[in-house]
Amino acid sequence: MEGQNDYRVVVVMVPFPAQGHLNQLLHLSRLVISYGIPVHYAGSATHNYQAKVRVQGWDTESLTKIQFHDFQLPPYASPPPKPDLSVPFPVHLQPLFDISTNLRNPVSELLDQLSAKCRRIIVVYDSMMASVVQDVKFIPKAEPFRFVTVPAFSQFFGFWGAMPESDKPFRIDPRIIIPRCNPSGKGITTPEIVRLFFAEVKFWGFESGRIYNTSKVIEGPYVELLEKLSSNERNDTETKHFVLGPFNPVEMTPGNRKRHGCLEWLNEHDKGSVIYVSFGTMTSLTEEQIGELATGLEKSGQKFIWVLRNADKGDDFCSGKDGNLELTEGYEERVKDRGMVVREWAPQLDILAHRSIGGFMSHCGWNSCIESISMGVPIAAWPMHSDQPLNAILITEVLRIGVMVRDWEDSGKLVSSATIESVIKTLMTTKEGEEIRKRASELGGDVRKSVAKGGATSSEMDAFIAHITR
Incomplete structure (x- = not known):
């Protein structure tokens, strides 16, 4: 060579x-x-x-x-x-x-x-x-x-x-x-x-x-x-x-970079007890959809870490940054013991590799899918555009390591808090979810x-x- x-x-x-x-x-x-x-x-x-x-x-x-x-x-x-x-x-x-x-x-x-x-x-x-x-x-x-x-x-x-x-x-x-x-x-x-x-x-x-x-x-x-x-x-x-x-x-190594604060928060929680919510760098949710997601997460009773930020701009380092996306008054205080809202870019690989992560609500961009598969984490699939709807089918129907948040035929419609709550509970608390998590873990092991x-x-x-x- x-x-x-x-x-x-x-x-x-x-x-x-x-x-x-x-x-x-x-x-x-x-x-x-x-x-x-x-x-x-x-x-x-x-x-x-x-x-x-x-x-x-x-x-x-x-x-x-x-x-x-x-x-x-x-x-x-x-x-x-x-x-x-x-x-x-x-x-x-x-x-x-x-x-x-x-x-x-x-x-x-x-x-x-x-x-x-x-x-x-x-x-x-x-x-x-x-x-x-x-x-x-x-x-x-x-x-x-x-x-x-x-x-x-x-x-x-x-x-x-x-x-x-x-x-x-x-x-x-x-x-x-x-x-x-x-x-x-x-x-x-x-x-x-x-x-x-x-x-x-x-x-x-x-x-x-x-x-x-x-x-x-x-x-x-x-x-x-x-x-x-x-x-x-x-x-x-x-x-x-x-x-x-x-x-x-x-296999994640800390390297010589400063660790993100969310990883310290994750250290406080039990193995497989937290669902990670992120829709990548090219998706922005409407205010109404953010509200439904917030309510669904709260009502699910599950621990969560939620990356809530707008999509990247063409130049994401230019001046004139957007303000924070707003949640209802008192929301973050109510959920602080079991939920963390991250408002900047977050180290997704580090998060997915953390022992406390038990699920990933994702837009199903391929980067996110293969990272999640690598770490043995099951997916709540919520595709937004491009290849993501087919990727979601691969995850849920072929590999059977996830659940669909909503069918693509209903894209363009608001996903209700009740639907979000139900999907999270299915993935994190039910026998069906346990079988999905087991398959995801086994596939992750095979990939590694x-x-x-x-x-x-x-x-x-x-x-x-x-x-x-x-």
Whole structure:
């Protein structure tokens, strides 16, 4: 394997500028540098900083081994989020998503520079950044790999469900679970993001391989279906598929960062007694929905830690921060003995890994799902948009490690406090919930074994490193 000092093989990560995407490729960077291979992480200065300050589960010494290239984007609008029950997609981030295509020239210049001194450049790019790296095919010694940011289940059925029956190239084995419905329609995305997605899809196909942040332990049959679909579509048997997840650490170490105060609060509570509530960095709830959630949490009688914050802006570090989201007067005082409300970004991996966490009410972004799976924590699934409705089906119907808060057919409607209370009690206090928690714990154990030396994921990572350093 090539040593770090000769720079004969380097890896360049090109992430999409949204937290769940930034985070996944940063975690993959940590895995690659552990093999002594230099990693360059190329993105906007703002979002590189965002990725670094939010990293969890590994120390800052490892972070210094990654070379960050902080490119400047042209000025763009960074409006506050506008919570909307009917369209929970983060439309306020569209200006950032659109302007990110401007990274094409600086990324190409970086690849040119590296090409002059390296034997091979491995370019790992987010599926939504294909246009940014389109010049890679003209750069000597560069080998591109497209990173698929969603689970194989959702990627496969997203494409499969959109195909006319007559165009489907094969039959699915009847033993494989197929979703009862294929969530689509108003609210799942916006016309603007659909246009951006298909603009990027036009640039797919030049990659040497694909990388997935999932595990065959979690969804092996769906990885095989996705590979089969890819092979049929392009008559392609040459593209390599590497299933390397979970990228995130599965055993947490404090490192040298200051521990968040919520972890001290969690220390005071019994094993598996607290439900963690968070809807990620791209979701903002309406005031009315926040009120129903607050009431449901209180009436459930369960201990909880609730991250209550607005979605990230395009530049979440710019001036003009939004004020705190308000709860009814006296609420936090009433629940202080069994509930904690966190109003800033919280260290989710640390929280999920804590022994007192017994459940996770989540929007089912894939980052959150695979982190929860890794830590053996069951999920109360409350999908908001994009791949999340299909991810929720994977969690609740296929893996059976969660309960659905509400069916996607009812998206756009207010979820009542009574429903929230019932779901929390089901997950945390009933026989059904106990069985779900047991399955989640067993799956988490299997995933952790897979990343240990000699496990399936560890072997897959070894194969990937052997391939790129061949």
